Amino acid sequence: MKRKVLSVLLSAALAATLMTGCGQATSEPAAEAAPAEEAAPAEEAAPAEEAAADELIVVGYAQVGAESDWRTANTESFKTEFVEANGYKLIFDDAQQKQENQIKAIRSFIQQEVDYIVLAPVVETGWDTVLQEAKEAGIPVILSDRMVDVADDSLYECWVGGNFVKEGEDAAGWLSEYLTAQGRADEEINIVTLQGTIGASAQVGRTEGFASKMADTWTMLDMQTGEFTQSKGQEVMESFLKQYDDIDVVVAENDNMAFGAIDAIKAAGKTCGPEGDIIIISFDAVKAAFESMIAGDMNVSVECNPLHGPRVSEIIQTLESGGTVDKVMYVDEGVFPAETAADTIGSRAY
Ligand code: GZL
Numbered sequence: 001m002k003r004k005v006l007s008v009l010l011s012a013a014l015a016a017t018l019m020t021g022c023g024q025a026t027s028e029p030a031a032e033a034a035p036a037e038e039a040a041p042a043e044e045a046a047p048a049e050e051a052a053a054d055e056l057i058v059v060g061y062a063q064v065g066a067e068s069d070w071r072t073a074n075t076e077s078f079k080t081e082f083v084e085a086n087g088y089k090l091i092f093d094d095a096q097q098k099q100e101n102q103i104k105a106i107r108s109f110i111q112q113e114v115d116y117i118v119l120a121p122v123v124e125t126g127w128d129t130v131l132q133e134a135k136e137a138g139i140p141v142i143l144s145d146r147m148v149d150v151a152d153d154s155l156y157e158c159w160v161g162g163n164f165v166k167e168g169e170d171a172a173g174w175l176s177e178y179l180t181a182q183g184r185a186d187e188e189i190n191i192v193t194l195q196g197t198i199g200a201s202a203q204v205g206r207t208e209g210f211a212s213k214m215a216d217t218w219t220m221l222d223m224q225t226g227e228f229t230q231s232k233g234q235e236v237m238e239s240f241l242k243q244y245d246d247i248d249v250v251v252a253e254n255d256n257m258a259f260g261a262i263d264a265i266k267a268a269g270k271t272c273g274p275e276g277d278i279i280i281i282s283f284d285a286v287k288a289a290f291e292s293m294i295a296g297d298m299n300v301s302v303e304c305n306p307l308h309g310p311r312v313s314e315i316i317q318t319l320e321s322g323g324t325v326d327k328v329m330y331v332d333e334g335v336f337p338a339e340t341a342a343d344t345i346g347s348r349a350y
C-alpha cells in the first residue's frame with residue numbers, strides 16, 4: 001500500500017505542476033501561482049485517517065498452518081506485532097500445511113502489491129518460481145522459521161529462526177549426559193524418532209543433528225513422520241510399540257508429537273518420563289511441555305523459540321530506513337530438563 005501511495009502522490013504533484021501552466025504541459029514559468037488557499041487542489045485531500053491508512057506498511061504473511069502449540073504462538077506473535085498502532089497492515093494466510101496454498105498466498109500478496117512478504121516455508125524445496133515472481137514485482141521476501149533451498153539466495157532478503165541442527169545435537173548431548181548420570185553409558189539403548197514434516201528445515205536439521213551425535217551403544221530402531229501433530233504422533237508411536245518390544249528412548253521432533261507418544265505409551269500399559277521405562281526427548285519447549293515434565297511424563301524439551309513477530313518487524317524497520325540485515329539470523333535457545341521445569345515454567349513467554 002505504501003508503494004501505491006508514493007505513486008499517487010508523485011502523479012498528484014505532477015498534475016499540480018501541469019495545472020499551474022493552465023493545464024497543458026509547458027516549459028513556460030508557471031503563471032503567478034494563485035495564493036495557496038485559492039489553488040484548486042490536485043486531488044481532494046484525503047481525510048487524515050485515510051492518509052494514515054495509506055501510510056501503513058502492508059505485510060503479507062504466508063503461515064504454514066495451525067498444526068502445533070509452537071505454530072499458534074508464532075502466529076500470535078505476528079498478529080500482536082503487525083498492528084496499525086505499529087504502522088502495519090497484516091494480511092495473514094494459513095496454508096493448512098500445504099505448499100500449494102502458500103504459493104497461492106504469495107501470488108495473491110503480489111497481486112495486492114504488498115510492501116513485504118513474510119514466508120514460513122512448510123518445506124525447503126519448490127520455491128524458486130514463485131519467489132522469482134515476487135522479486136520481479138519488487139517485493140522483498142523475509143523468511144521466518146523454516147528455510148528454503150533455492151538456487152539463487154537473492155530471492156529472499158534474509159532468514160530468522162532456530163538452529164535446527166544444533167537443537168538435534170543438543171538433544172543427543174542431553175541424552176548422553178543423562179544416561180551417564182544414570183550409570184547406563186555402556187547399555188545398549190534402542191531409540192525411535194517421530195520426525196516432523198519430511199523436508200521441513202526443523203525436521204531435516206533435528207534429524208541430522210541428533211544422528212551426528214549418536215553413541216556407539218545407541219541403535220536408531222526406526223524413524224517416521226508424525227507431521228508435527230499430536231494425533232499423528234500418537235498413531236506412529238502406537239505402531240512403533242507394536243513392532244518393537246524394547247524401546248528405551250523416544251525422540252519427538254516437536255512437543256505435540258511427544259504428547260501423542262506419551263498417550264500411546266500409557267495406553268499400551270507402559271511408563272515414560274524420569275520415573276518411567278521410556279525416556280521422552282522433545283523439541284519446542286512450549287508451556288504444555290513444561291506441564292508434561294512437571295506431571296512426570298517428559299524428560300526434556302529442547303527450545304525452539306517461535307516469537308519471530310518482533311524480530312521480523314525489526315528487520316522491516318531496518319530495511320525501511322535503508323539499512324542492511326544479516327542473511328541468516330539465529331535466535332537464542334536452551335535445553336529444558338524436567339528437573340527444573342517447575343522453577344522455569346513461570347518465566348516462559350509461550
Ligand atoms: C520450528 C517449526 C516447527 C516446530 C513445530 O521452527 O518449524 O514447526 O518445531 C512446528 O512445532 O509445527
Ligand code: ZN
Nearest residue numbers: 188190246248
Ligand atoms: Zn533397552
